[in-house]
Amino acid sequence: MLPRCPKCDLKFERIEGHWTGDLGINTIVSFGALLVVLLVGFLAFWPDPPIVAIIIASIAAAGFLPLAFFPYSKTIWLAIDIMMRPIEPGEVRPGFGPEPETL
DSSP states (O other), X not given: OOSXXXXXXXXXXXXXXXXXXXXXXXXXXXXXXXXXXXXXXXXXXXXXXXXXXXXXXXXXXXXXXXXXHHHHHHHHHHXXXXXXXXXOTTSSXXXXXOOOOOO
């Protein structure tokens, strides 16, 4: 990921510790997907589930999804952050956000 948006120059990590939000979103989505894989694997093949296939699918989901979803979690968290703390003048290139007031 680039540190800033190439179009508007907005920093993706606006404040110190900003990464904790996107890490939390990534964790929730990854564990949710792992839970779905486990539930579907066991419920679809009950009473004799293929344990090895479910373990392989679980390892694949737990290893691949957090890496693939990382840029999206950063973007989602940035959108939530912008809703909570609107963009200040000077945080983005002119024409992309609020302009500084001139007297």
